[in-house]
Amino acid sequence: MGLLSRGNSFLARAVGTKNGVTVTYTRGATSVAVTDAVPGNSFAAAVQPQQVPARVEVQDRDYLIPAAAIAAIGEPAVGDRIAEPGVGTFEVVRRAGEPAWRWSDAERTLYRIRTKPVG
Helix, strand or coil: CCHHHHHHHHHHHHCCCCCCEEEEEEECCEEEEEEEEEEEEEEEEEECCCCCCCEEEEEEEEEEEEHHHHCCCCCCCCCCEEEECCCEEEEECCCCCCCCEEECCCCCCEEEEEEEECC
């Protein structure tokens, strides 16, 4: 099995329902439920590090979302929101020098969407 095949196999497992979470993807007044979103990289910062244990807050978070799951809305756009029950609501953003989203697979079926917490 080649490197590309192994990578595609990993992605297929990553977006399977066993690893996915249910989120609500919203643009304006339009929302869709996504049952197979996979939280990706999270970037965190310690808050009040002098306390033990230090409290850690998530500053931004990536989501892997199948393109078909949000086809009714279209490609992700800055300002869209992703609500994950029990975790919070995140807004699609650009990071310095990076787009708000990119394809996460060669077949262009899986978005990697960059977000930050709202509020």
